[in-house]
Amino acid sequence: MVSLFSLLAVLIAAIGLFALSAFITVSRRKEIGVRKVNGATSMQIMVLLNFSLVRWVLIGFIIACPVANYIMVKWLQSFACKTVVSWWIFLASGAMVIFVAVLTVSWESFRAARRNPVETLRYE
Numbered sequence: 001m002v003s004l005f006s007l008l009a010v011l012i013a014a015i016g017l018f019a020l021s022a023f024i025t026v027s028r029r030k031e032i033g034v035r036k037v038n039g040a041t042s043m044q045i046m047v048l049l050n051f052s053l054v055r056w057v058l059i060g061f062i063i064a065c066p067v068a069n070y071i072m073v074k075w076l077q078s079f080a081c082k083t084v085v086s087w088w089i090f091l092a093s094g095a096m097v098i099f100v101a102v103l104t105v106s107w108e109s110f111r112a113a114r115r116n117p118v119e120t121l122r123y124e
Helices: 002-027 029-037 042-076 087-114 117-121
Strands: none
Touching (some): 002 029, 002 042, 002 087, 029 042, 029 087
């Protein structure tokens, strides 16, 4: 049951991140068109859009690690069998979070990078 709800929470977070990346892409549509006209490659556009969102995911992860560690240590102290929280658990979860974020944002940034700049700059 916990696994199912955890998967559901990750799915909802990924959908929210996708919606946020779509919103940012639409709001920066003219900037992307100007960059493409001035010679930016699709990869440069994708890196620009990915970095702007992945940076916030990294900041959130850095803030969440000490809080999660503190809560887990306090919670585990109440058990009869003592155990410690390893650092690699946080590293693995961070890698998975970054992977899901990059995968989610890359789809929308790829679509924006491949779009014809004439469509966005036609009436400017």
